[in-house]
Amino acid sequence: xxxxxxxxxxxxxxxxxxxxxxxxxxxxxxxAILMSVELILNAVNINLVAFWRYxxxxxxxxxxxxxMVITLAAAEAAVGLAIVIVIYRQYAxxxxxxxxxxxx
Amino acid sequence: MQSIVDFIVSLNIPLxxxxxxxxxxxxxxxxxxxxxxxxxxxxLTWLERKIIGRIQDRIGPNRAGPFGILQAVADMVxxxxxxxxxxxxxxxISFNIAPSLSVMAAIMVFAVIPFAPGFVGADLNVxxxxxxxxxxxxxxxxxxGGWASNNKYALLGAFRVVAMLLTYEIPMVMALIVxxxxxxxMSMVKIxxxxxxxWYIVSLPVxxxxxxxxxxxxxxxxxxxxxxxxxxxxxxxxxxxxGIKFGMFMIGEYVHMxxxxxxxxILFLGGWQIPFINVAALPGPVGxxxxxxxxxxxxxxxxxxxxxxxxxxxxxxxxxxxDFGWKFLVPxxxxxxxxxxxxxxxxxxxxxxxETVALLVVNLLVAALAVQSQRLVANSRRxx
Amino acid sequence: xxxxxxxxxxxxxxxxxAVGVVSSRNLFHSALYLILSFFGxxxxxxxxxxxxxxxxxxxxxxxAIAILILFAIxxxxxxxxxxxxxxxxxxxxxLGLPVAMGLFISLIAVIIPVNWPIQQTAxxxxxxxxxGVAFLTSYLIPFEVVSVLLSVALIGxxxxxxxxxxxxxxxx
Numbered sequence: 083x084x085x086x087x088x089x090x091x092x093x094x095x096x097x098x099x100x101x102x103x104x105x106x107x108x109x110x111x112x113x114a115i116l117m118s119v120e121l122i123l124n125a126v127n128i129n130l131v132a133f134w135r136y137x138x139x140x141x142x143x144x145x146x147x148x149x150m151v152i153t154l155a156a157a158e159a160a161v162g163l164a165i166v167i168v169i170y171r172q173y174a175x176x177x178x179x180x181x182x183x184x185x186x
Numbered sequence: 187m188q189s190i191v192d193f194i195v196s197l198n199i200p201l202x203x204x205x206x207x208x209x210x211x212x213x214x215x216x217x218x219x220x221x222x223x224x225x226x227x228x229x230l231t232w233l234e235r236k237i238i239g240r241i242q243d244r245i246g247p248n249r250a251g252p253f254g255i256l257q258a259v260a261d262m263v264x265x266x267x268x269x270x271x272x273x274x275x276x277x278x279i280s281f282n283i284a285p286s287l288s289v290m291a292a293i294m295v296f297a298v299i300p301f302a303p304g305f306v307g308a309d310l311n312v313x314x315x316x317x318x319x320x321x322x323x324x325x326x327x328x329x330x331g332g333w334a335s336n337n338k339y340a341l342l343g344a345f346r347v348v349a350m351l352l353t354y355e356i357p358m359v360m361a362l363i364v365x366x367x368x369x370x371x372m373s374m375v376k377i378x379x380x381x382x383x384x385w386y387i388v389s390l391p392v393x394x395x396x397x398x399x400x401x402x403x404x405x406x407x408x409x410x411x412x413x414x415x416x417x418x419x420x421x422x423x424x425x426x427x428x429g430i431k432f433g434m435f436m437i438g439e440y441v442h443m444x445x446x447x448x449x450x451x452i453l454f455l456g457g458w459q460i461p462f463i464n465v466a467a468l469p470g471p472v473g474x475x476x477x478x479x480x481x482x483x484x485x486x487x488x489x490x491x492x493x494x495x496x497x498x499x500x501x502x503x504x505x506x507x508x509d510f511g512w513k514f515l516v517p518x519x520x521x522x523x524x525x526x527x528x529x530x531x532x533x534x535x536x537x538x539x540x541e542t543v544a545l546l547v548v549n550l551l552v553a554a555l556a557v558q559s560q561r562l563v564a565n566s567r568r569x570x
Numbered sequence: 571x572x573x574x575x576x577x578x579x580x581x582x583x584x585x586x587x588a589v590g591v592v593s594s595r596n597l598f599h600s601a602l603y604l605i606l607s608f609f610g611x612x613x614x615x616x617x618x619x620x621x622x623x624x625x626x627x628x629x630x631x632x633x634a635i636a637i638l639i640l641f642a643i644x645x646x647x648x649x650x651x652x653x654x655x656x657x658x659x660x661x662x663x664x665l666g667l668p669v670a671m672g673l674f675i676s677l678i679a680v681i682i683p684v685n686w687p688i689q690q691t692a693x694x695x696x697x698x699x700x701x702g703v704a705f706l707t708s709y710l711i712p713f714e715v716v717s718v719l720l721s722v723a724l725i726g727x728x729x730x731x732x733x734x735x736x737x738x739x740x741x742x
Contacts (some may be wrong), residue, residue: 084615085573088688092681094581094614098588100674105592107666113642114597117604120635121588124611127623135581135618137686139693142700146709148623149701153716157723159635163642163664164730170646179660280600280602311698315625322633326605329640333598349636355633372698 083137099125110177112166116159123155125185207461216307219296223441224289226560229256234352241497242308265436268429275335276426283329285431288438291323293301295445300375301481302474303466304460314362314372317449321404324442325351332423343422346504351404353511358400360519364393365453365528368545378457380497382464383538387454390526392553394454396519401450403511405442409499410507445461447488448481455484518556587698597643605636611680622698 098121105118127148134144170176230253232247239246247254285390298313300306310316325348332344366372368390369380387394403410424435451457456476458465465477502510525548533544583606590603608631615624694700705713 084690085571085695086723088686089657090577091614091618093678094584096674096677096681097585099677100670101588101592103584103673104666104670105588107669108660108663109592110660111597113639113646114591114600117591117600117639118632121591122603123606124584124608124631124669127627128611131615131620131623132617135693136621136688139691142694142697142704145620145623145697145701146704148620150712150716152623152626153720156635157719159638160723160727161730163638164727167731168643169646169677176646176720179702210628227673238586279600310621310625311696312625315622315629319625319628319633321638325637325638326632329637332600333640333644345641345644348641354635424608 088132088136091128093105095125095132098122098128109157110179112169112176112178113163115178116162116166119162123151123158127151148185149160188318197387206454212307215305216297220293223293223296224437226444226497227440229260230444230489232258232259234496237490237493238497239360241494253335254467262433265433265502266430270429270431271426273336273426275336277336279297280330280334281426282431284334285427285434286328287330289434289441291320291327292438292441292445294320294323298454298546299445299448300378301353302477305474305478306375306468308373309373311371313374314366318359318362321351321355321358324438326398327438328423331427333373333555334425335423337426340425342421343425347406347423350504350507350511353407353508354403356405356521357396357511357515359528360516361393361397361400362453362470363523364390364519365397367526367530368370368541374452374457378452378459381456382459384542385454385456385459389542390454390549391546392425392518392522392549392556393526394450396448396515397453397523401446401517402492402495403507405492406439407443408496409502443492444485447485447492449556450488450517451454451484457481477537478545514556514560518552521554521555522549525549547568573617576613580613580617582609583607583613585610598640599645601639601643604639605632608632608636619693620697622701 102118102121102125105121109115109118130144130148130151134141134148138144151160166176169181173180199361229375235257236246247257250256250260272278282319295317297307297309298316300309311458314461328347328351332340332347365386368386369377371377382526423457424432427435458481460480463476465473467473467478468476527543529548530541531540586605587603587605587607587610591607593598594600594603608627612624612627614632615621616629
């Protein structure tokens, strides 16, 4: 019935989350950071759907939450990329370390 | 399909059980579709040349074989034997993946298309959404090809095309939603069954027109062929492609056109339905065969119409296109979705004819509104 | 057996793509790896019998978000091109790596010993209908809030990315 144990899904999701976290912490470019955040959101979604399928398959709340996360990810990407483009116009760069106008 | 599976199982070949027989049949059908769809290119290019030739008062190809029918084969041979160039500064991997992605995206649509009663690759309950999702891959292939070529014209061409594709995806999805609302399901089979008494081209003419326009734009054909606006962009995003890789983009375009014709026939002309005949109830193989013939006739009509477009209409300018998409088609389709939702709800339970009339009235109202608003806009612009 | 094989292939797609995203020097390649990763996750949803979500994943993530990211990368082309040679990681990378590894190890350590209350029942078949009903009944307010959020994001993105001085209107 369920040929794959739940812990596999959770392990994959944890790995994806960690990779995304590493990317968000270590990348220079703002767009790359946004991409890493998308990975993190995907990891969360895998978790939500896996728990829905294995623990509460009759309810639909798991899928509902996943849909909400996808919607938020879309909004986040749109606004985030718009901000990146605006900053790129100002600084001619998308490297986060160079945006230090408020420093000192 | 089940009958074929039963037949194979009844042969009593060792190791062939019910699920394995089904798997074999599925794989075979998938292979047939995946081979036949690109091979239709041979017929389609020849047809297109002939039809456009006639429209432009020429004869069209007439040297190779009877009626020039071998012209497509000659073209293919030329395409295969040309030198395969990868620009040195190109992004090698993306450059080589992009053409196959384009063909793949076009072929994958056929997975959910019901060819005859009982013959459908996968009767997804979200087939309509699946078609839209697969469309994303063809956008991706264009973007990849344009970027990887490392050529200004290619990149500009890709930009334009993607802007256009994203614009026209919205009205397309809205038209699909209208059909979904009327049929009460997103499964292709259910949509066809819902049209057993009345085709949606009659009850949803505005949705049909929106889908036709947006679909032609999605397939990147004339008059929306900004992909290769020669006068401005040389050959657009595939300016650096030669030989078979260029050929694959072409296969992608033609298969896309074919898939669009199938979708139009299924969503608005009742798929394999034949008026006044219940195809699905016919005995034995008669039903599927008749249904398939009926579907193919409808598909050929749409293929002809799409070629007719190409022969008749000049290319739009990019800003006109985007304006038309955002300022006319998107609002129109949004209003249409709301109006059809209300009409479907109001006519529920009053029988097929009441529903048809309600949908038709709503569609005509929306059309009249759109025309009137365009007239007002044009008048105010003229007064300025 | 087949299902496990598909799971492994999809895991290779997802995690391999993710590693590509965070390690590739060329931003454009990063975005392509991201698409591979999204595709793998869509495969997961199919395996978890959430077909609707899989299609939504393809449509929203690959059809919209990935294309948007590719567009943004092309708009900031110079930075993407120049940085293709030098490293894309900042000074925090050697700090980030142990943090991420530590998180992964602790998560695994938490996951493995738990005895999850797994239910062997199959999910409802008409998932799309159920989702639609739930959106308009028990989840009505979140649904409305999300739709407002999307409108705000749309308008906000347009306002942000708009050129400061719009080009002079053509006179006719």
